[in-house]
Amino acid sequence: MSARAPDGTGRRWWQSLEELAGSESFAETIKAEFPSLFEMARVDRRELLRVMGASLALAGVTGCKPAKSDDAVPFVNRPPGFEEGRIDHYATAVLTDGFAQPVLATTVAGRPIKLEGNPEHPASRGATSFLTQAALLDLYDPDRSQAPLLRGTTADWADFDAQMQRWGAAWRANGGAGVRLLIAPTTSPTLIRQIEQLKAALPKLRVHLFDPLTGYGADPVTEALGAVQPLLRLENARAVVSLDDDFLGAGPAQVANAGGWAKRRGDVPNAERIRLYMAEATPTLTGANAQHRIGVRPSRVPLLAAAIGAKLGIAGPASGLTAEEFGWVNSAAAALLANRGKALLTVGRHSPAPLHSLAASVNQRLESSAIEYLEPIALVPDASYLDLVRDIESGQVAALFMFGANPAYAGPADIDFAAVARRIPLTVHAGIHYDETAAISAWHLPVPHPLEDWTDARSIDGVATIIQPVVQPLYDTRSLHTLLAGFMTDEPPPDARAIVRQHWAERLADENGWNAALKMGFVAGTAAKPATVSPRPMPIEVQPPPGGIEIVIRPDPTIRDGAGANNGWLQELPKPLTKVTWDNIIAISPATARSFGIAASGEPASNRCPMIEVESGGRTVTGPAWVMPGQPDDVATVYLGYGRRGVGRVGNGIGHDAYKLRTAAAPWTATGTLLAVPGMAVVATTQTHHRLEGGEEVPFVPAADARYGGATDGESIYPRWNEGERAWGMVIDTDLCIGCNACITACQAENNVPVVGKKQVYEGREMHWLRVGRLYTGQPDNPGTMFQPIPCMHCEQAPCEMGCPVHATVHSPDGLNLMVYNRCIGTRTCSSYCPYKVRRFNWFDYTTDAPPSIEAQRNPDVTVRGRGVMEKCTYCIQRIRGCAVAADIDNREILDGDIKTACQQACPTNAIVFGNLADAGSAAAKRRASPRNYALLGELGTRPRTTYLARIEEGEEQA
């Protein structure tokens, strides 16, 4: 294949476990190679490493005396293909909301240590979202449930099978009367097929969907358009009008949408540039990246929709727009009309059906090529969660199987599921955690993580990926496929691989096709077919704006509905706009804040936010009030996902549970009142400073003539150091960065960056090597927002190096600002002198007593830093060195693109480019030559190797 492994040593792209499976010795291989993985949670790390037989660099930096000899433990039988320290890349996928996120899993000694995007996959093109990156940590989550539990006490699968056989027999007899499945969203063709078979076998069985991210009742999109899967094609869009649709925000389509958006940003001709009009009820990433944004109360959104519809001759005229709204509607509608074919009107997933209907009609009228409607990809349920509750209350449910669903936590507040569930004779919960729902179920069954199990799934464009395990299951789990199969047979159900293989039997008849699909990471030709939609005409009812405060309910920007709550990487990842970690806040506008006598959040010295209480329908939540620039007045936004009780040590008991404000009827909005309550909350934010800066750090250049005067290298009195044939450098295009944070999580995963917890972050000690600076311009009520990823600049004349008394940070001939942990004595002079403050310090020992399973994730090519040493972005030196060694071994040059830094590889918009500046042909050198190129704080004469491309200012409308 074209690309090489990032570290240059993996000669085996697309290598799949199947090849090993071919040989008889596969079984012994697994036994010899991974036994400790079964034990991992219990055995100590030494034991684990021994059996791994791999020399992992897990210990921290130690003193002068070299460690005494360790034990070397070879195999009894060396598994074929095993090579000490070899790095393999298996094509597979992880799931976001049931949709496949195609990845290449980097594994060392049988442990996946990093997920990269699959460059061959049409939907992602090698990029990943922060959710995909963080999915790896879920695999190693020490709080995963590890054995079946019967009423909370450890049971045996045998016990369950015995039960299941009795139930199965009975149900097959009565056609499955009263048996219900409550299942989280899934796109697995195998699973969907199994469910069909199940329903054939048990005609009376019904399947309900539980998805707190879309709502609890009927899906508005289906209502308006029938069962279809909308798919944005932003690469075809010239003008996009979004009514509260955060399509650049976290979610299964984030990578694809961001990729398409980026194709019309940066160096495209001004006429081809995407124009984004956003009307939103609360600030989102999409709004932050929109040129024309207004914040409106949620009750106004239908009105705006109607108004736009009117302009395009659909739906009746709308009256009562404010001047601002009127202006926005006019320019938005004008832009739509002016770009027929390349125009797009999109509405939020949570909007009522009539808006979806309207949007579809508008797009059809505009012959928009920027959106496709595909045949449904995800499971289409028989009924909704509300239907289920109704049936339970009417006593029709005898047995409820909940697969990945957690209604006890994520259900609406006006349904007390715990109480409801008591009316069901048999409740079975299958999930990755022993969560709130498991706690009230008769049976809890642990299910495997996608990385340790056979299954399949489809990405948002419908392309199917066969998900193969890249590690022996860590715990005694059982896949959903096997569980479902158990309904239909008396024999011990077949294992997941057999079921999946059987499902693909006709399409991938021969082993070659099967192996090819596994190696490629997806099944060619499975993209979803276009569906014809005829939007049901639905009147848009515009309610008069309710009195009091309107409450907007949104998934948390990082842990979303709460499923990610036990993931340290997600918890410590700053929310893109607020930069808050480990917590959810209640966002209110500056004006509203003033009316409650609350000062602007997060000015230094006030990481403490006043508490505020949101009340709706007699239910209240109390949380830190966050003054959010761009938030509409009299609107309070609360975020779901926190206040969990049953997810694990990381996620339990932090933040407040905003589900308390959610009603089954209106899961996304509510009306109520705000009440300032006494007390301050400590909010750990990584950017304490929120003043409106203007483009000092991120300058604007006019679209017409995109050049920036800023010199990269000032004059210096020092002779320039050796210009080798390798000069590593990075160029970041601020016009492409959407602030999604994928780079941060990718860096954290690649470089063993520790999670330090809320208190440390609050103290200003977060360890992320790369931060995404968030800058506001203009007025607080509707500011312009920009993002700027700031890694180490690798200055050619680095102030930090000058300050170090022991040569612990020095410069390499190829232009890296090296950090030698084991030489560092921790004077911290380097960080004091660093104008960019990109260095991080190990204030305590953050690494030694991590759980063994966390240590198993660590990258053996990166030193795990001990207490008292400085660390910082290394440009992923382990990848550079690995590639250089590989190149030197066969005496060749390093090709441009061979080396990708972790952040670059993850970035969905290619905002980050890394390469050899000495090679004029390299992508990095070309970018650096761009007239938009500028050095951050270049006037200090540090000659940074990391430079930026200025942001392009919105040109006048090209009507």
Added chain:
Amino acid sequence: MVERALPLDETLHEISVDVGRVPLRFPARVPWAIAMVLSLMLVGLFLVSITYLFARGVGVWGLNIPVNWAFAIHLYVWWLGLGHAGTLISAMLLLMGQDWRNSLNRFAEAMTLCAVVCAGIEPIIHLGRPWFFYWMFPYPATMGVWPQFRSPLEWDIWAVLTYLTVSLVFWYIGLVPDLATVRDRARRRGWRVFFGIFSLGWRGSALHWDRWRRCYRTVAVIAVPLVVSVHSEVSLLFASGQIPGWHSTIFPPYFVLGAAFSGFAMVAMIAIVMRHTFQLGDLVTERHLDVLAKVLLASGLMTAYGYVFEVWDGLYSGNVHEIATIHDRFFGIYAWSFWGAVFFNFVPLQALWLRSVRRNTVLLFLIATSVVVGMWMERYMILTTSLYKDFLPSSFGIYHASFWDWSTYIGMIGVFFTPFLLFVRYIPSISIFEDKEVLAREHEESGNG
């Protein structure tokens, strides 16, 4: 007519007695014992603090990124500053032939020693891995790596070591003849052996006196530029960085003056206390205090000039970041440290224009105290206000001193006073023979005149 440093009715013998009795027949046992117990308790606190510090890591302090230097470093500067007065008084005034110094220099130097020891400890305990501090010295290691001599931190290590050694020997050779005096006054054998050994058998031979003088003056001549260089290097530890508020050429003189200023204040405080506790009123006369106060006033005004110029320098630079920092010092969240420094270092000081105040020990003591506090705030201000907001808003962060910051600092005060108390207890704390010299000269003058 010039006022005398010492009263004429004093005789040479009385000087020996006045001073000599302090070690031999200690006059103020009770207050001393109390002071000693207190300061030993502080030492205990210090030991507890650094034990916890070494066990857990520097994270026990309130440090973070960006403010990764705070108490340890600003106290290092502060202690060192206090120390400088001793050397300046004994060396510079000696060269300028200022007789009045002779009653002050001995304990001023002792104070210097104690302060420099504290200053030396601070940077070492602030290391992330203090057990590797020796990597800063050039020794042939099996690692084959050497220290990095471009680093201001490397400079400081050598500066402080040199300064400590020089202060020590300067103090000691000045002490030898007096130890001999006490040796000869002592009755108990233990004392005679003790002082006998440390006086190295000094006999006061004319030949020895001749060499001693040359030597003492040579060291004095060298000590003055040393003081200036040491604190200049301390200032370079900041000025070498590009951080706004640090990156300024005014820093070296600014720091040296501030150091002398705080030092003189410290000397004044100690002089007043000792004068009262040990009834040394005849030796540390009002005139001494008066002159000291004048010096304090002078150096204070220079420091004030430094403030003005620093602000002017920043504004004149036209650099947005410099100006932002200055604005921040005036109005930011650490403004208290700036205005505190301005107030305590400048306002009470002005009272010293009045002779009556200069001679009022209580007032002088209070003013000196305010100066020491003021300089403490200034050093704190220089560190935090520059670090917590430097260039990029995305990196701004705040610092709050933790409990362990304070406990380490307060404990360090004990580390300062314990050796000093031992000194006043067991060693002639005023230069006997130099006072005799002065007295003899005055007798002559009065005889002739």
Added chain:
Amino acid sequence: MVEKPLGILAEFDNQDRLLDAAKAARNEGYRSLDAFTPFPVEGMSEVLRIRDHRIGWLSVIGGFAGFFGMLLIQLYVNADFPLDVGGRPILAWPAFFVVDFEIMVLGAVLTPIIGMFYLDGLPQLYHPLFSTPRFSLASDDRFFLYIDASDPKFDKESTRAFLRSLEPATIEDVIE
């Protein structure tokens, strides 16, 4: 009192009388003279013709040694493992001189002090003079003139007589 004394010690009660006495002794032709005083007496060095400039030179030598010694170390370590530090030159003279200066000071201070004690023959805890009863006053308020027996002109009787002519407070023989 049979054996010959090491020398004779004459006690005066202030430095002027001592100076006169010393002058007289010089004029009388005595050369192995010494004086013991509680503080350095103005003009005594001139009277006794003490001119020892070695201290100053020692300081100069020590200073030079310190400066260039340290400079050599710095040059060596930077040549031994040359590393690119912030793009600064390998030989960063201005930076090196800072430490060189400190070590120069160190040398310039320590050598003359060590030299002084060496030349003085100190430490010398035991000395015959300490046996003479009143010598202890030399560190208090008495001034002593001492004529050593090694002086060619020394004679137990005549020297005693000469000293007595200077009307000292006391006269003592210094004996082993």
Added chain:
Amino acid sequence: MAQVFSRTADTRFRAIVLAILALSIGSLFVAGVYARSQYMTDVARTPLQPVPFSHKHHAGELGIDCRYCHTDVETSAGAGMPSTHVCMSCHSQLWTNAAILEPVRQSLAQDRSLVWHRVIRVPDYVYFRHDIHIAKGVACVECHGRIDRMPLTYRAKAITMQFCLDCHRDPAPRLRPRNAVLDFDWKPPADSKALEQKLVRLYKIHSPEALTQCGVCHR
């Protein structure tokens, strides 16, 4: 007034002063020696192995190729320890009853790994790779010494950072043709200088500056 000290006091006093000086300087010197001592460097340390394996016999006398057991030495960071299977591929025929081979047979029988004790191990923050050194013509003997003459394997060289630097600063004299890398008895030709220059060109050996930059071994 009587003497405080006896005549001999001075001698004793000076002796003590000198002793203190000598001690303080001497201790530094001792520390330097200690750091280079066998205790610190583990030179000649011969760990007790489960089986008294003799490289002298296998590599020296029988002349078995290093790579027969250390299969990964050319392709990966670690040289690779032979699996029990490899041992038994011969010893299922030879010495099948030898008592000292019992642990090996047990290992195979009970499917339990043999636990060898490393003779050389660099600290975790040092990233050493065998493959690149082999590829650039650095012989085993440079670091491992005359393995082929070791009845029991011991550490032949002091693997200090200085040791690594010495070679990285002046690699040329340690180079030899790739085919001679495993050859313990290889003698450089008469005009070794010419060969060195040739190899440096042929193997594209980097400049000492590039080879001694910290990032080569430390990440």
